[in-house]
Every structure is written in structure tokens, then in C-alpha cells.
Amino acid sequence: MKIFVGISGASGAIYGGRLLRALTGDVHEVSVCFSDAAVEVVRHEEFDAGLELLGAPAEQVLEAFFSRHGISPRRLEIVLPGNIGHAFSSGSALADAAVVCPCSMSTIAAIASGISGNLIQRVADVMLKESRPLVVVPRETPLNEIQLRNLYRVKKAGAQIVAAMPAFYHNPQTVEDLADFIVGKVLDVLGVDHQLFRRWEGGQR
Numbered sequence: 001m002k003i004f005v006g007i008s009g010a011s012g013a014i015y016g017g018r019l020l021r022a023l024t025g026d027v028h029e030v031s032v033c034f035s036d037a038a039v040e041v042v043r044h045e046e047f048d049a050g051l052e053l054l055g056a057p058a059e060q061v062l063e064a065f066f067s068r069h070g071i072s073p074r075r076l077e078i079v080l081p082g083n084i085g086h087a088f089s090s091g092s093a094l095a096d097a098a099v100v101c102p103c104s105m106s107t108i109a110a111i112a113s114g115i116s117g118n119l120i121q122r123v124a125d126v127m128l129k130e131s132r133p134l135v136v137v138p139r140e141t142p143l144n145e146i147q148l149r150n151l152y153r154v155k156k157a158g159a160q161i162v163a164a165m166p167a168f169y170h171n172p173q174t175v176e177d178l179a180d181f182i183v184g185k186v187l188d189v190l191g192v193d194h195q196l197f198r199r200w201e202g203g204q205r
């Protein structure tokens, strides 16, 4: 599969990291784009409230992020959010799927309004116009009426919404287990096999 992964500036950079880890291997062609805000969230959430990589350039932050999540950057195409001329900016490039994970309310609003302000938003717009798979993983709480309406519009336009709402019935032991539940749900929607969580097989009395 040719997959575009957009990582925006919502909390939960770990979701993006675990998703990239699950997708990078020999099977899929993955292009990833971090929004400017996403880089700041990565810096903050993954590196000691930003202190560990204080003042480090974005490339260094992302390198550390990939290393932390066991992702080989050689298996990824890393695209800048301003690279609006990227192949996936056009429907003719035929991406098989696009995922925005995590997806901020700002990016949801842009997608809902058809605003292609950066490459992530443009790719989402293209996937919807081409009726191709788009999965968004929103993270915010509580939600205001504008955000709920935007989510509804994005769903109505054809996207799948996998809300960053981990379950607990698979008995997660670590933060990675919680993140993998959401990533597994994304992969389920895309039809990608995985063993990221134990599936519910019926309860015992």
C-alpha cells in the first residue's frame, strides 16, 4: 500500500509513533508529514516537557522520535508540511490511504472546510474528492459544538473517524498498549493485518 501519514499537533504523538512503527517494514510505502505544531508536541511529550531537546532543530527532534519508537527513517519518505507540490497533493498520485494521527481540532476544521493550508490538509482534501480512504484520529476533550459539527462534516464527506479513545478490556499494561489499541483500530479500518491488541472473544461468566 502507498500510505500517507499526517501527524498534526494534537496531544498523543505516541499514536503517530506507534502507527509509523507498525507500518514501516517491507510491505508498505509510507510518506510521513509532521505539521509544525506536531514537532512542538513531540518535543514536549516525548522529551521531558521539551527540556531534553531544548532549542534543537525539527530534524533532530524527529530523528530522536524515530529512534525512540524503533522506526527506521530509511523506510520512510519524510515530507515537509509546506511541500504542497508533493505527488500526493494530486489525486493522480493514487495514494491507497491517508491517515491523520493524531488529528488536531484545527486540522479537522480545515478538512471540514476544504482548506488546504498545508500538505496534510491538502492530502485529506484530495482523498475525500477522490473517494479514497481517509482516516482521522481526533484527540480533544471536552468537545465544543463547532468541533462536533466539524467532525460530523468530515465523516459525512467520507472520512473514517477513529477517535483516540482507548479501551481497557484488553487489559493494557503500558502506555504503548493503550496507544496500540487505537493504532490497531486504524489498521483494522485500512484492512492491514496486525496483532497490536488482543481481540474480544466473548466474556466469561
Ligand SMILES: Cc1cc2nc3c(=O)[nH]c(=O)nc-3n(C[C@H](O)[C@H](O)[C@H](O)COP(=O)(O)O)c2cc1C
Pocket (backbone or CB within 6 Å): 007, 008, 009, 010, 011, 012, 035, 036, 037, 038, 040, 041, 044, 103, 104, 105, 106, 107, 139, 140
Ligand atoms: C503540548 C500540546 C498539546 C496539544 N494538544 C492538543 C489536542 O489534544 N488537541 C488539539 O486539537 N490541539 C492540541 N494542541 C493545539 C494544536 O497544536 C494547535 O491548535 C495547532 O495550531 C494545530 O496545528 P496543526 O493542526 O497544523 O498541527 C496542543 C498543543 C500543544 C503545544
